[in-house]
Amino acid sequence: MDLKEKLLSSYLVFEDHVDIDTYVHNLRNDAIKIFEDKGFPTKKEEAWKYTSLNKILKEDYSVFPKQENAIEYNDVKKYFIHDIDSYKIVFIDGKYSSHLSQTTHDGMDICLMSAALTKPKYRLIIENYFNKAATKDSLPSLNTAFSSEGAYIHIPKNKMVEKPIQIIHFSTGNESALMLQPRNLIVVDENSHVQIIERHQSLTNSPVLTNSVTEIFTNKRAIVDYYKIQNDSLNASLIDNTFIKQKQESVASVHTFAFGGNLVRNNLNFYQHGERIDSTLKGVTIIGDKQHVDHNTLVHHIEPNCESHQDYKGIFGENSTGVFNGKIIVEKEAQKTNAFQANNNILISDKATINTKPQLEIFADDVKCSHGCTIGQLDESALFYMQSRGIPKKEAKALLMYAFSNNVLSSVKIPEMKQRITKIIANKLGVNLGFDL
Amino acid sequence: MSKYTEDDLREELKTKEYEYGFYTDIKSDTFPIGLNEDIVRAISKKKEEPQWMTDWRLESFKAWKEMTEPEWANVKYEKPDFQAISYYSAPNSKPKYDSIDEVDPELLATFEKLGISLDEQKKLAGVAMDVVIDSVSVATTFKKTLGEKGIIFCSISEAIKEHPELVKKYIGTVVPQKDNFYAALNSAVFSDGSFCYIPKGVRCPMELSTYFRINQAGTGQFERTLVIADEGSYVSYLEGCTAPSRDENQLHAAVVELIALDDAEIKYSTVQNWYPGNAEGKGGVYNFVTKRGLCEKNAKISWTQVETGSAVTWKYPSCILKGDNSVGEFYSIAVTNNYQQADTGTKMIHLGKNTRSTIISKGISAGKSQNSYRGLVQINSRAENARNFSQCDSLLMGNECGAHTFPYIEAKNNSAKIEHEATTSKIGEDQIFYCNQRGIDTEKAIALIVNGFSKEVLNKLPMEFAVEAQKLLEISLEGSVG
Numbered sequence: 057m058d059l060k061e062k063l064l065s066s067y068l069v070f071e072d073h074v075d076i077d078t079y080v081h082n083l084r085n086d087a088i089k090i091f092e093d094k095g096f097p098t099k100k101e102e103a104w105k106y107t108s109l110n111k112i113l114k115e116d117y118s119v120f121p122k123q124e125n126a127i128e129y130n131d132v133k134k135y136f137i138h139d140i141d142s143y144k145i146v147f148i149d150g151k152y153s154s155h156l157s158q159t160t161h162d163g164m165d166i167c168l169m170s171a172a173l174t175k176p177k178y179r180l181i182i183e184n185y186f187n188k189a190a191t192k193d194s195l196p197s198l199n200t201a202f203s204s205e206g207a208y209i210h211i212p213k214n215k216m217v218e219k220p221i222q223i224i225h226f227s228t229g230n231e232s233a234l235m236l237q238p239r240n241l242i243v244v245d246e247n248s249h250v251q252i253i254e255r256h257q258s259l260t261n262s263p264v265l266t267n268s269v270t271e272i273f274t275n276k277r278a279i280v281d282y283y284k285i286q287n288d289s290l291n292a293s294l295i296d297n298t299f300i301k302q303k304q305e306s307v308a309s310v311h312t313f314a315f316g317g318n319l320v321r322n323n324l325n326f327y328q329h330g331e332r333i334d335s336t337l338k339g340v341t342i343i344g345d346k347q348h349v350d351h352n353t354l355v356h357h358i359e360p361n362c363e364s365h366q367d368y369k370g371i372f373g374e375n376s377t378g379v380f381n382g383k384i385i386v387e388k389e390a391q392k393t394n395a396f397q398a399n400n401n402i403l404i405s406d407k408a409t410i411n412t413k414p415q416l417e418i419f420a421d422d423v424k425c426s427h428g429c430t431i432g433q434l435d436e437s438a439l440f441y442m443q444s445r446g447i448p449k450k451e452a453k454a455l456l457m458y459a460f461s462n463n464v465l466s467s468v469k470i471p472e473m474k475q476r477i478t479k480i481i482a483n484k485l486g487v488n489l490g491f492d493l
Numbered sequence: 494m495s496k497y498t499e500d501d502l503r504e505e506l507k508t509k510e511y512e513y514g515f516y517t518d519i520k521s522d523t524f525p526i527g528l529n530e531d532i533v534r535a536i537s538k539k540k541e542e543p544q545w546m547t548d549w550r551l552e553s554f555k556a557w558k559e560m561t562e563p564e565w566a567n568v569k570y571e572k573p574d575f576q577a578i579s580y581y582s583a584p585n586s587k588p589k590y591d592s593i594d595e596v597d598p599e600l601l602a603t604f605e606k607l608g609i610s611l612d613e614q615k616k617l618a619g620v621a622m623d624v625v626i627d628s629v630s631v632a633t634t635f636k637k638t639l640g641e642k643g644i645i646f647c648s649i650s651e652a653i654k655e656h657p658e659l660v661k662k663y664i665g666t667v668v669p670q671k672d673n674f675y676a677a678l679n680s681a682v683f684s685d686g687s688f689c690y691i692p693k694g695v696r697c698p699m700e701l702s703t704y705f706r707i708n709q710a711g712t713g714q715f716e717r718t719l720v721i722a723d724e725g726s727y728v729s730y731l732e733g734c735t736a737p738s739r740d741e742n743q744l745h746a747a748v749v750e751l752i753a754l755d756d757a758e759i760k761y762s763t764v765q766n767w768y769p770g771n772a773e774g775k776g777g778v779y780n781f782v783t784k785r786g787l788c789e790k791n792a793k794i795s796w797t798q799v800e801t802g803s804a805v806t807w808k809y810p811s812c813i814l815k816g817d818n819s820v821g822e823f824y825s826i827a828v829t830n831n832y833q834q835a836d837t838g839t840k841m842i843h844l845g846k847n848t849r850s851t852i853i854s855k856g857i858s859a860g861k862s863q864n865s866y867r868g869l870v871q872i873n874s875r876a877e878n879a880r881n882f883s884q885c886d887s888l889l890m891g892n893e894c895g896a897h898t899f900p901y902i903e904a905k906n907n908s909a910k911i912e913h914e915a916t917t918s919k920i921g922e923d924q925i926f927y928c929n930q931r932g933i934d935t936e937k938a939i940a941l942i943v944n945g946f947s948k949e950v951l952n953k954l955p956m957e958f959a960v961e962a963q964k965l966l967e968i969s970l971e972g973s974v975g
Contacts, residue, residue, distance in 0.1 A: 102565070106903075388892055388893065391892065401904075403904060403906070403907035403909065404907060405907055406874065406906060406907045406908070407874075408907060409903070409904065409905045410902075410903070410904045411901070411902065411903045411904075412901075412902045412903075413899065413900060413901050413902065414898070414900060414913070414915070415897070415898060415899050415900075416887075416896070416897060416898040416915060416917055417895065417897045418887065418889065418895060418896045418897065418917045419892075419893075419894070419895040420889070420892055421889035421890060421891055421892045421894070421919040422892070422919050423889075423917060423918070423919070424916075424917075424918055425916065425917040425918075426914065426915060426916040426917070427898070427913075427914070427915050428912075428913065428914040428915075429900070429902060429911075429912075429913040429914070430910075430911060430912045430913070431872075431902065431904045431909055431910065431911035432909075432910045432911070432912075433907065433908065433910070
């Protein structure tokens, strides 16, 4: 039985045992129909031209984990940004782990999607926001159909959340192959500020497929910093669908650090509903082996006087494949838009491939839009210079690559996080840079 | 040629709608509408073609029947009904003329209106023209001069008869019959076109030129051009197109194949101003063209195009850089106004070592038009040290038009160096203010700025064409200033 059929029949079981709330129930039913019609995307679709899911869909994933698994904090401490105080929402094999988590209801809600979907006091928020930003594409719809667990974060007006929130999904490998579909909803009201770190980590080599959907709503003048750390094991695949709907004068940034995983697909979509909005999309990708990382971004400029900044750097080694597909749409009304997009890539192996497709679709005339994209190598003369000063070639190369990705790192606002990323990069490049930034 | 000044342009703009929108009353020999095997056979027979060519056409026709029209381009239009088109239309006044004087005077008048009277053209810089009206070559000039050098420049139907070995060897090698829907259609029904062969080591002494016009209502124009530059040769080839005003959409599906053998260079320039439809978006030509060139070792192919016409343009002149050290270039200006739609760009396929390509594309959209750049740069895994530079700039005039860029970049070799940049902007108010301040009115200022914007590409055109192109550019932006 292929995965699609399995999911469709699992849905019937799933619908039986989740609480029947008619509002969400209807959404789920509609969503599963969309998925049934469209199925998994294939390479024939323009948005999936360079990424094939065929291989990872062949695994016999279990859709519902059979047992609850516990893990010790000390075993997984290294996956947290543990040297700072933070709120934590931790899931093990898709189930909430209360002893690893630290949530709150004190003046704001940093808790669980399962609670938000079932408790009446969240009903208004769910009706106003849930599934309002996600597209009706097949994979987000599949997630909607099975949405039951994930992070729910609601920050009310004028609130500065003093510590970052970490959302971590562990998979233990107790099931032979596991499919996870976390669903996150983040609503940030006027003038509030929040920082969120998201990570998916599998603890063994069992295949995992995560199809995650995150919806983020930033109301007037809200500020959201979102960091995604993707440094998973080589059997874990991730399809991340993130939708950000911004209101006027809000500022949202998403940094994606893609270092691990078998196949990673990031669908990152920004919708600007208001004036003077600022959106930032940045990413560093450093991969090797047979890894495949696909960044698919969309910035939709709908109203005037907004800005967007995109900067994606990629370093591709061994047999890896990188894809960048960035789209900027500027609507007719969105005059005075400034939209920038850069995608720079270094190929360090002759078997690595990079496919990049930066797109602009512009309907307004008074705009400044540009995109740039380069594919190249490390600068030989810079390498030579460093070697002539006694820096071994390996370190010199690492330094250059580090410098190459530093543009993206420099805008990370949590210092401990920046350090952590620096270490991961050094580790990836197989050197000790000997300094932290 | 006297200098064409801004004032002349203003005068012209006042009076002009579509300058070339007239219809020449020449008795045409037109086939019944529709397409089937018999029509394909009939075309072939009419052209007195050998059996292999007929078979080749039929093979293409079979392939075409299996294919569906492509949908991926960023254009919207009413699909042409392929059974409602007459696939052959030839001016009746055959047979061939030995000299210009014998040509139907009405035909000559047509050219005169186009501003390309043969006499003038002959004098002007020694251009040899293979003039094509509704698919049949009616006049070929300077053939003798070219013949002395061993250069073959004739219509493709003549080439099929007289140089079958060359045609047989090269036709369909760069654009295979089954390449795409319109290429297959063209392969089945092409009525005429130009053929050019430059022998080894010969530098073609003059610019070769063809002029296409779609004349008869309801006829599709299916041109087939084949240019072969043998080892170490050089040729510069010019192509210009116009079509009279017609309300139904006319289909133009041409195929151009360029073959540059070792050390050869081909420069192919196009000025296209098919009828773009009127200001309400009614009528106009569908321009679905497949153009591709193949570069062997150290060869160079350079495409230059100025696209101002057609209701819908769908065109990607491409280079296959097969040989080591080969070079591909693409320079393009695409102007869309009113309801025009253009989806144009290039493909650079790097197969050989040390191959280089340059892409400069300038899109100007005005009115309610949509202008897209779609390009592919592909570096194959064996293409060591490949180098590409692409630049796509778009200029928007008015807030009802759109500019789009869809560049595809695929690199499979780690020694590749690729740069791509694109910008979209409008004409700066400060730029116009500066011009106004110096006594240049807004309309002229815009013409000036647009010209500057396109300079990089205009400079690549041969002189006579550059003048015409500049003029066209300004005419097509008429009324978009505001």
